[in-house]
Amino acid sequence: AQSVTQLDSHVSVSEGTPVLLRCNYSSSYSPSLFWYVQHPNKGLQLLLKYTSAATLVKGINGFEAEFKKSETSFHLTKPSAHMSDAAEYFCVVSDPSGNTPLVFGKGTRLSVIA
């Protein structure tokens, strides 16, 4: 069985400061991991994806995430927050064979203060 825990339901940062959104996973396999972003009144959009290639994954809009097997973590980071980054972020885990459904975290709401 797989699960994913997003450690913070809400994160607030000032514009121009770093962003850290935390995600821990549990999986019987070496997992595939994803981050999705949802802006208000929109659907979810894929930010980045890890599938056992490089452990540091770069995504869109300057975001990146690092897969750390020893810590079972896949935290999302960005060096400098922009007002347009304010949204809900979802960490997602799957087994690499794709034979089980995606498991979504509960989401972290990111607020960016001017």
Add this chain to the structure above:
Amino acid sequence: ETGVTQTPRHLVMGMTNKKSLKCEQHLGHNAMYWYKQSAKKPLELMFVYSLEERVENNSVPSRFSPECPNSSHLFLHLHTLQPEDSALYLCASSQQHRGPSNSPLHFGNGTRLTVT
């Protein structure tokens, strides 16, 4: 533009009404999905269609009835809903259902459903 279009964007219906949600994808994908997004809860997978065949039905009440007439269109027919069914209903598509490394999901903007 996500390539996945959902209509209507908002829907208010009474508990005795019958309505349908529509989803259309222009990405040439083979799999389509319905998800329910409620406040404070993880995204819930409702139905999956792969090559127009329903492959998953996650214990969804029969008042929700999906239909997939072809690989580009997906419907969710609603009847005798309850107030707790109020939520954002998201349609998604992917290149294939399951398989190695899971093809990423492409989501529509959702239909905000309110049941009164």
